[in-house]
Amino acid sequence: MSSREPTLADVAQLAGVSPTTVSRVLNNRGYLSEKTKRGVADAIATLGYRPNSLARALHGKSTQTVGLIVPAVSLPFFGELAVEVENALAEAGYRILICNSMGRAEREREYLSLLVGNRVDGIISGAHNEGLNEYDTIRMPLVTIDRELSPSIPNVRCANRDAGAMATRALIEAGRRHPLLLTSRSGPRNLREAGYRAEVARAGLEPRIVTVPFDTPIPQRFALVQGSLDEARAQAPIDGVFATDDLAAAEVLEWARSRSLSVPGDLSVIGFDGTETMRRALPHLATIRQPIAQIARAAVDILLGQMRGTLPRPIDEAGDNSSPTLEFAGTLVQGRSLSL
Incomplete structure (x- = not known):
């Protein structure tokens, strides 16, 4: 058994079709017979082939992946926020890459570079580090949660x-x-x-x-x-x-x-x-x-709008692109720590 990852060419060879046909099946492009689709699907399953998201991005295609930057998912708020964001993205057909900054600016910079370099389709940032100028140069869809980076970047938070x-x-x-x-x-x-x-x-x-x-x-x-x-x-x-x-x-x-x-x-x-x-x-x-679920889903909806072109991206060279902050009300939960 080969120790290397199977390639698109391997899939094509096993399915008895051309690499172009495999690519068309993966991208659901053009007419293809059900027999061809099943043959390619069987070859993919047999080989355990995984499409290269970076290669897709380099060809201008969606990676179907969104990056989420948080201080740490071990913290209850950010753990539950990550779950809600992941669920909302999954419903729209997207996967999530979760990056824990651990409250360190340098680590957030590294993750931001990683996400941009791997051409994710968008970024949701909930980390709390200040003074990161790297966000000023991002042209991809971007939304923040409880974080003010710029008037042009949508911010979703509790009131x-x-x-x-x-x-x-x-x-x-x-x-x-x-x-x-x-x-x-x-x-x-x-x-x-x-x-x-x-x-x-x-x-x-x-x-x-x-x-x-x-x-x-x-x-x-x-x-x-x-x-x-x-x-x-x-x-x-x-x-x-x-x-x-x-x-x-x-x-x-x-x-x-x-x-x-x-x-x-x-x-x-x-x-x-x-x-x-x-x-x-x-x-x-x-x-x-x-209202964690509301905050998460609103952030995902805005990001999807940016990715689909129905909402402006954070940096629009055509002119001012200020984005209002979206706030959701908190709720008082009574408890014995407050009064008897």
């Missing part, structure tokens, strides 16, 4: 500002007068923080923000969360925490347990994401549920 205000308001309505925000990065791009700030200002309270970078290695992360919360609590009282993702909220709950703080007696906690994984693990955690 983060409103959802952040909703989470903060829930803490205040639970009687909390010293609510703290635990997030990965503070600044004007953090819309959940903007919602938190607006709501504490409306209630006449002082904003307090603790940051733990997203790419903090797991072995060091919990110690950093503990230390940051200890320091904040030493400076002023804390009676509520809004964590901008559910994993961070879980760390807050563990910190409270280790410091003999009762939840929700001494401390109310609310998270963000509301994935099925975290709902099963922490059913008592109050959170803001993101």
Whole structure:
């Protein structure tokens, strides 16, 4: 048995037809008898032949493949997002290549180069690294999820500002007068923080923000969360925490347990994401549920529109091509971590 991958020529030889005929069968081009189609299909099955997607791309044909860049599918939100994106693409006849950036800009650059080099039909980017100029040169269909790269690139996300205000308001309505925000990065791009700030200002309270970078290695992360919360609590009282993702909220709950703080007696906690994984693990955690399926399918619909030519691509040299951000509302999920 040969150790090399079978080629199109091998298929043609076994089927007793020309390589051109095999190519026509694979691309469903022109009239072909059922006998010929069956013969080629049988030869493909016998040899285990796999069409070369890169070769198809070099001939200007679709590879039927889309790249998805996320921080890590091990994170519940991005794992469930990847599943929903994959399902939506599969329904349209596309496969998916999932790239985990692990929160590192250089790794995202490498994956972006890989996807472009292999001529995928489009890219969906949900990674959180900033300052990657490589996206400015991409001419292929491109959509982002919860990431602002450029006014010309469609961005699909939860209505983060409103959802952040909703989470903060829930803490205040639970009687909390010293609510703290635990997030990965503070600044004007953090819309959940903007919602938190607006709501504490409306209630006449002082904003307090603790940051733990997203790419903090797991072995060091919990110690950093503990230390940051200890320091904040030493400076002023804390009676509520809004964590901008559910994993961070879980760390807050563990910190409270280790410091003999009762939840929700001494401390109310609310998270963000509301994935099925975290709902099963922490059913008592109050959170803001993101509409993951809606976000994923909307991103895929926009990308398919770009690929089919019914929607403009991100960079259109003919003129301005600004794309509005598409937002979906979050939902408050009550839990015992918020109030009894």
